[in-house]
Amino acid sequence: MKYNIFYLSLILTFYMGINTACVNREYTITENYTDTEYRTEFTTEKYSENVTIEVDDTAFEYELKPLFSWSSTLLSFKDIAYIRYCAYDIPDLQQYEGARLKVAVWEQLQYEKMIIRVFDMTSTGHIYAPDAYNAEAGAIEGSSDRPWITGKSSATWLDSANSIINGAKFLGGRTNIWSNSDNPHILEYEIGKARNIAFIISGPLNPWNANVTASLLLNRTQIKNQVVTRERNASIEVPYEVQKQRNLSVVKQVPIWDLLFSR
Numbered sequence: 123m124k125y126n127i128f129y130l131s132l133i134l135t136f137y138m139g140i141n142t143a144c145v146n147r148e149y150t151i152t153e154n155y156t157d158t159e160y161r162t163e164f165t166t167e168k169y170s171e172n173v174t175i176e177v178d179d180t181a182f183e184y185e186l187k188p189l190f191s192w193s194s195t196l197l198s199f200k201d202i203a204y205i206r207y208c209a210y211d212i213p214d215l216q217q218y219e220g221a222r223l224k225v226a227v228w229e230q231l232q233y234e235k236m237i238i239r240v241f242d243m244t245s246t247g248h249i250y251a252p253d254a255y256n257a258e259a260g261a262i263e264g265s266s267d268r269p270w271i272t273g274k275s276s277a278t279w280l281d282s283a284n285s286i287i288n289g290a291k292f293l294g295g296r297t298n299i300w301s302n303s304d305n306p307h308i309l310e311y312e313i314g315k316a317r318n319i320a321f322i323i324s325g326p327l328n329p330w331n332a333n334v335t336a337s338l339l340l341n342r343t344q345i346k347n348q349v350v351t352r353e354r355n356a357s358i359e360v361p362y363e364v365q366k367q368r369n370l371s372v373v374k375q376v377p378i379w380d381l382l383f384s385r
C-alpha cells in the first residue's frame with residue numbers, strides 16, 4: 123500500500139511538471155494592412171515668363187511748319203490760274219519708319235476751284251519765288267518742252283521751275299476740294315525717305331482761301347520686355363491607398379504538453 127501511494131505521488135508530480143513547463147512555438151498569421159502607392163497624372167499649369175516683344179506705335183503725329191511759301195496771280199499750273207507754292211523740309215527722325223504725310227485742307231471762305239498736287243522735291247530742291255521785277259515786265263515764256271508752269275516771269279525762272287517739276291516725284295493730288303471748318307478734308311500720302319516736300323495749289327485767287335496744313339504720321343517700332351502668363355502640360359505623382367495582406371511568423375510560449383499531444 124505504501125508503495126502504491128509513493129508511485130502515485132511520483133506520477134502526479136511528473137504530470138504537474140510537464141503540464142506547467144512552457145516551450146516556444148512558431149505560428150504563421152495573416153495580417154491586413156494599408157499601403158500607399160503613387161500614380162502619374164497629367165494636368166495643365168500656368169507659369170510666368172519674361173519675353174521681348176515689338177510694339178508698333180502709330181499714334182504719333184508730328185506737325186510740319188512751312189519752310190517758305192509764295193503765291194502768284196501771274197502764273198498758272200497746267201493752265202489753272204493762280205499758284206501757291208508751299209515748301210516743307212522733313213526732319214531726320216531716324217527712330218521712326220514708314221512715315222506718311224497727312225494733308226488737311228480747311229474751309230474755303232468762298233467757293234473756288236482748287237487743285238492740290240504733292241511732290242517729293244528731295245532730288246531737285248525747292249522752287250523759289252519768281253522774280254517780281256521780271257514778272258511785272260511782261261509775259262516772257264520759257265522754252266521747256268513740258269511747261270507745267272506758264273505765265274509772266276523770266277524765261278530763266280520758268281525753265282528752271284519746269285525742269286525742277288519734271289525731275290520731282292509726284293506723290294499724288296486731288297481736284298475740286300471742298301470742306302468745312304469742322305471737318306477738314308484729309309489726304310494721306312506715302313513719302314518713303316523724302317526729305318523735301320512741296321504742295322502746289324492752283325485755283326484760288328487769294329492764299330487765305332486755300333488754307334492747307336501738313337503733318338507726319340509716324341510708325342515707331344519699340345522693343346519692350348513684359349511678363350506674360352502661359353500654360354504648359356505637367357505630370358504629377360498622386361498618392362492613393364491600397365488594402366493588402368501579408369503572412370507573418372510569430373512565436374508564442376505554449377505548455378510542453380500541448381506541443382507533445384498536438385503532433
